Amino acid sequence: MKDIPSNIQPLARKAWIPIVEEGDGEPAASKFSGTPFLAEGQTWPACPNCGKPMQLFLQLNLDKLPDPARGEFGKGILQMFYCTSANPLCEDQCEAYFPFAKSALLRIIQLTGNAGRIEIPEIEGRFPPKLITGWKEVDDYPNYEEIEEQGVELTEEESDEWSEQEFPRAGDKLGGWPHWVQGVEYPDCPTCGERMRLVFQIDSEDNLPYMFGDVGCGHITQCRTHKDQLAFGWACS
Secondary structure: OOOOOOOOHHHOEEEEEEEEEEOOOOOOOOEEOOOOOOEOOOOOOEOOOOOOEOEEEEEEEHHHOOHHHOEOOEOOEEEEEEOOOEOOEHHHHOOOOOOOOOOEEEEEEOOOOOEOOOOOOOOOOOOOOEEEEEEEEEEEOOOHHHHHHOOOOOOHHHHHHHHOOOOOOOOOEEEOOOOOOOOOOOOEOOOOOOEOEEEEEEEOOOOOOOOOOOOOEEEEEEOOOOOOOEEEEEEOO
């Protein structure tokens, strides 16, 4: 990796790569797949399109993120459920590649008391759980399109050189800059209309054995002001 050009260095953002081990862990732990934290009386979410239980893709304990990110995205437990039904193909029918699709559920719930007794449903092809045990901090930088949005002008030569760098980082990560497969596609907050920001990137077949379209990459985004407004969208080549 070459040195970062001086005009791009100020655009650095911290990102955190999850360190995982096989297994589920406690209900309130950060994890991929596995058993989510559900409060007393809560049931496992079902897809509004097919009625089948949705897969837990990601759970983040926001109170136990790395220090610089702790509190940045709110407090409590962030959860993402996603329907992987093949019959019907809810991903296609619900256009789940667009943010706010009904076959994806994103929410932040609070740790009020102990976890309720969870009845684990049968989910065809349920993913094996991976417990997030730590985080590796790295620097991340935007792609050329977002660099120019930030007011940094690149020559054609600089743009070509930057496209050869491994930024933004692909793979699963907390924070940083989105690895856009196509163009910049931040959704807008339904409450205030402001551009939402990246919380977590879920890439194809990294910690989850799932591919978004043709090796696509997905992004959980959130409104900075209205932290209950969360979205997930993905794109592929």
